[in-house]
Amino acid sequence: MVGDPADQAREAVVEAALARLGLDAKVRLLAGQDMWTLPALPEIGLASLVMSDGPIGVRGVRWTADDPSVALPSPTALAAGWDPELARRAGVLLAQEARRKGVHVLLAPTVNLHRSPLGGRHFEAYSEDPYLTGRIGAGYVSGVQSGGVGTTVKHFVANDAETERLTVNNLVAERTLRELYLAPFEAIVEHARPWGVMTAYNTVNGTTMTEHHHLVEEVLRGEWGFDGVNVSDWTAARSTADAIEGGLDIAMPGPVTVYGEALARAVRAGEVAEARVDAAVRNVLRLAARVGILAGAEPVVAEPPRPVDGQALAREIARRSFVLLRNEARAERPALPLRPGTVALTGAAARDARVLGGGSATVFPPRIVSPLDALTAALPEGTLTYTVGADPSTELATGEPGLDLRAVCRDAAGRVLGARGAPGGQIQWTGSDLPDGVTHDTLHTVELTGTFTPRESGTHTFGIRGLGAFTLTVDGTTHYDDVQRPTGGDPFAAFFNAPVPRAEAELTEGEPVEVSLTHVVRHPADGPLKNVIFAVAHQDPRRDPDELIAEAARAARDADTAVVVVATTERVESEGFDRTDLRLPGRQDDLVRAVAAANPNTVVVVNSGSPVELPWREEVAAVLLSWFPGQEGGAALADVLTGAYEPGGRLPTTWGSLTDAPVTRVVPENGELAYTEGVFIGHRAWEKAGRTPSYPFGHGLGYTDWTYESLHVADTTVTVRLRNTGERAGREVVQVYLAPSLPDPDRPARWLAGFAGAEAEPGESVEVTVDIPLRAFEIWAEKRWVVVKGSYEIQVGRSIGDRRLAATINV
16 A cells, blocks of 8 residues: 555655664564553654554543543444544544644554444444444544544454453354455455554454464455554463464553564574564554654654544534434424423433443543533523432442542652542553652552542442552541452453442531542562552442332423433443343333333433343333433533434444344353354344344434435446425435345345435435445355345335335346
């Protein structure tokens, strides 16, 4: 892909720099010097390359609430917009955030597929569909890189579940790999030219991905022409010689990795050819040149795009992602937009919004707008009431409102070395990210100290997330002084594991109390990571669930409209583990049924990153998905509920019950997970099984109506005319499906072949054009792509289950 004059000029600088490096300098450049960075090499004018997690924000090298980041809606929400241009705009904003934080490479996007609805990290990926995923991912990558910041498309490849994620051997047929799991990566390489990929923890067909020569060197680089850098997932690299031979360029994090000095020894021992090292260094230097940190090389982007209003864009993406699943007429008009009158709002997530998923995607936004705050501001004074109704969380939470703490670092003698703000009581210091004046060698204890101000009276519970020795004091009483020990083998268990309750205290609303949590820091002598990760956790007084539900039902009975916000929790959707069911946690289903029985005009807002079961969906007037909506989620929800904007989303993934779901196995047997379903996942599998989901792939309603008037097909170009027959302006997503006229048991009944957005005023007709790519007619057979000739029906509609027009073509 190094072709145009600017690329050639950068390549010349790269080759000159490479020629000046000795072996020891080269291998240093392939290993992280700490958690997030590569070392600088001043002798060739190379600055230190900085990487940071995404995909919804740019954390930077400091993972702390006192260094906030814009938090966009979750990737499932972005994909629900069915708009690659919107994804591109999100990427432009994230590039702006990266530059603000001194980050050169964003560790995103995640383009693994929703193979099973039980995948615990699916909120961080886009869709069950490879074509939709590739289109949204390409838009995102193009946007980020237009701002001069690199991306690493991840996790290459078949990293579609979390159970035994570090070691699982996924057995995937070559056709399945090509048509499903490799397809989004291939599309992004072709259309967006990413500057990096990240290879996954897992093994594919017996070879771990950080050593997979065939998929990395022969397919990714050879067939597709990828010329970017290949970085390991954190701690994924296991072997020096096998990794470099397999095409891995960078082993992260550092300073303890399989590269560096170990790679130099392997070269000198004749186990690795230095030419393999040179190839990897060349890729790293090319990335450095592209982002502008290699002297003499003109960066790809000399002038960043115009500044983006992050708050406004986060709000726009959220409301355009919301999917209106159901909107029934009650009293001769649909439940949404809200009718004039009183509103009874209920649900713990309405007050304490869950705006993002758990794990490495976590960022700390500068503000979070909750549904309660936004609706209070948007609705006439005195028309809104609020009740908790049902709390989905059965465990303590971190980052709780009311905590106002700072971190004080001391050495073994008790001397203060430094301090840093930690307002929500969370410490996530990775690598060299320590307060000024503090080093890992001198650090002995970290004390989180300050106050907690309760928002209600009663018995409050405090606890600890983290591993090691802790002392917890609340209101002058020491409740815990002992060691919390690990229960699993995940290197990030201190971050993913549930908080452990350790103290109870009777507190009075509005009266602050002193809180202190002291942690003795010990790093394993042979451990690759030097991190300090722990947190104070808290839970409000627990009330009788039946009493809370009854209170919500009474409030609903007295209101014109009831709005229930239900949600998943970090214990349900997070990196590090898969789900075991699709039920809403706690008593939330009971809450919805009680409120709906009290008020037939009940609207349910579902605050989750991926599918949950909705057993009461036919009992309520409206169901609106808000996903994990980012920092402005509450404001966007108020926009949509009041009708200032229509919900713009369509389902990027099929929603249905676990009982009916065709693909549910995510737990390996003897370390292996066979993808026995082949090319049949998502909507392909639902149709093959002859099962009807709760809501099909592509489904979503707006606040207006559309009539599909005509379909014209010329070669593989599809032109659709449609008319807005409703009473307000709106946006429609026109979806094009391809179905072979002769059924083939080895192919889906139909698949997504294209889509386009259409906007029109009331009564206005509009025309959209969709070009069907050649790949839509191909299958992988005999080690190559083959066009399957014959007759196909082009089906156009609002979802895979609502197809309005059709035409037949021959290929």
